[in-house]
Amino acid sequence: MRRFDPDHPMRIAYVVGTFSAHPVVMGAMNEFLRWVTEPATAKLYHESIERCTNWVRSTNEKLAEAALPLRVVNLATVWTVLFKEPSRYNWLLQYYLRAENVTLSWVGTGRCLSSMDFTHEDYQDLQAKLLSAAHRMKSDGWWLSVAEHPAREKTMRVRLMKEMLGRLLQVPKPLLSFYSEVMQRKKDDHHASHSNSVNQFFHLLSSSTFIYCYILAFYDLTTAMCLGLVALFVRQFGHAILEPPCHDKEKLLLGYNTRAKTLIVLGYVLILLVPIAEAHALSWEIFGSMIGGIALNWFLWTILVVLGRVVYLVWKHGLRVSMIWFVKLITDPVTDIFAYFRPWPQRA
Numbered sequence: 426m427r428r429f430d431p432d433h434p435m436r437i438a439y440v441v442g443t444f445s446a447h448p449v450v451m452g453a454m455n456e457f458l459r460w461v462t463e464p465a466t467a468k469l470y471h472e473s474i475e476r477c478t479n480w481v482r483s484t485n486e487k488l489a490e491a492a493l494p495l496r497v498v499n500l501a502t503v504w505t506v507l508f509k510e511p512s513r514y515n516w517l518l519q520y521y522l523r524a525e526n527v528t529l530s531w532v533g534t535g536r537c538l539s540s541m542d543f544t545h546e547d548y549q550d551l552q553a554k555l556l557s558a559a560h561r562m563k564s565d566g567w568w569l570s571v572a573e574h575p576a577r578e579k580t581m582r583v584r585l586m587k588e589m590l591g592r593l594l595q596v597p598k599p600l601l602s603f604y605s606e607v608m609q610r611k612k613d614d615h616h617a618s619h620s621n622s623v624n625q626f627f628h629l630l631s632s633s634t635f636i637y638c639y640i641l642a643f644y645d646l647t648t649a650m651c652l653g654l655v656a657l658f659v660r661q662f663g664h665a666i667l668e669p670p671c672h673d674k675e676k677l678l679l680g681y682n683t684r685a686k687t688l689i690v691l692g693y694v695l696i697l698l699v700p701i702a703e704a705h706a707l708s709w710e711i712f713g714s715m716i717g718g719i720a721l722n723w724f725l726w727t728i729l730v731v732l733g734r735v736v737y738l739v740w741k742h743g744l745r746v747s748m749i750w751f752v753k754l755i756t757d758p759v760t761d762i763f764a765y766f767r768p769w770p771q772r773a
Contacts, residue, residue: 473541477502480548484555493559494568502539505530506555513581514567521558527551603745607753611760614753625765631656632758632765639758647720654693654723661690689730696722 460466481499488495494510495518506529508515522529530537539548562568596604619625634656642649700715731754738747 469541473539473543474501476543476545476548477504477539480552484552487552487556488559491556491560493556493563495555495559497555502541502543504537504539505535510568511581512568513585517567518558518562521562522554524561525554525558527554527558603749603752606749607756608760610749610753611757611764615764619765627659627662628761629765631660632761635758636762642724646724647717650720650723650727651716657693658690661686692726692730693723696726 477499481497481504484497488497494508494512496507496509497504498507499505506518519529529535619628634652638649638653638656641652697719700719731751735747735751738750
């Protein structure tokens with residue numbers, strides 16, 4: 426019962442209680458051990474267990490008669506409440522019992538222990554309160570019958586699975602913050618240089634083409650670059666001609682402004698015209714043999730323009746800002762469709 430062995434000071438007793446070796450505890454334990462070994466004590470234990478067992482049997486009969494999804498079980502005078510039907514709201518029974526001045530154990534294994542002085546009248550009172558709490562809980566609609574909700578268990582399982590998957594697949598906060606900033610820059614971009622309805626229509630056409638080219642590039646780079654450049658010209662025409670000057674606003678978005686975009690487009694034009702000028706003539710045969718190399722140069726120019734901007738933004742503003750701009754750029758075609766697609770109004 427001691428913390429240390431007086432003959433071996435370094436030997437520690439690891440199995441100790443809060444009041445180990447306390448004189449009052451030692452006296453009470455001595456008295457209990459003397460009492461529990463008396464012949465009459467065994468009879469008291471037997472009677473106590475019998476009272477609890479009879480209470481369990483009587484309570485279960487009344488619960489079954491009332492079609493309440495509860496049962497009580499016991500081992501000697503240790504008892505607990507079991508739920509017969511699955512429900513997401515069984516835990517509410519704790520609060521209905523508290524309204525009846527009964528605090529049901531809900532921590533650990535949920536065990537309740539009746540002391541030996543628990544009389545038959547005490548058990549009857551407990552039974553009445555348990556039945557009252559269960560009746561009130563059922564009348565409040567927390568336990569629906571199969572007739573009231575045939576797909577109850579299936580619905581509950583589906584909802585639980587969805588919530589579990591939602592937790593597992595929950596997006597980390599840094600990623601949500603990154604997404605929010607990308608979407609905010611898209612919103613600012615729309616307000617800065619996409620106010621003209623014709624320009625919005627051009628963006629809808631070009632964005633649809635870009636998405637198609639994203640897929641086509643894996644199979645036919647030449648066609649993808651040709652279609653993509655046509656869409657790019659249409660897109661930049663809307664910016665340069667239809668929209669009011671917005672260079673200051675575009676500068677705040679960290680992307681290329683309208684002047685820079687125009688120069689980039691001229692770069693594509695030069696990549697097309699220089700080989701043609703060197704050939705001194707233009708025919709379908711010559712153009713057909715040259716277009717593959719031109720498309721490849723267009724693709725390399727695109728990579729240079731995009732990566733050049735990424736490197737510049739990393740140097741000027743850091744990696745995170747550069748990645749926000751990059752993700753915004755490559756996803757603009759998708760979000761533009763959602764932003765500018767307006768179905769024709771249906772006639773009545």
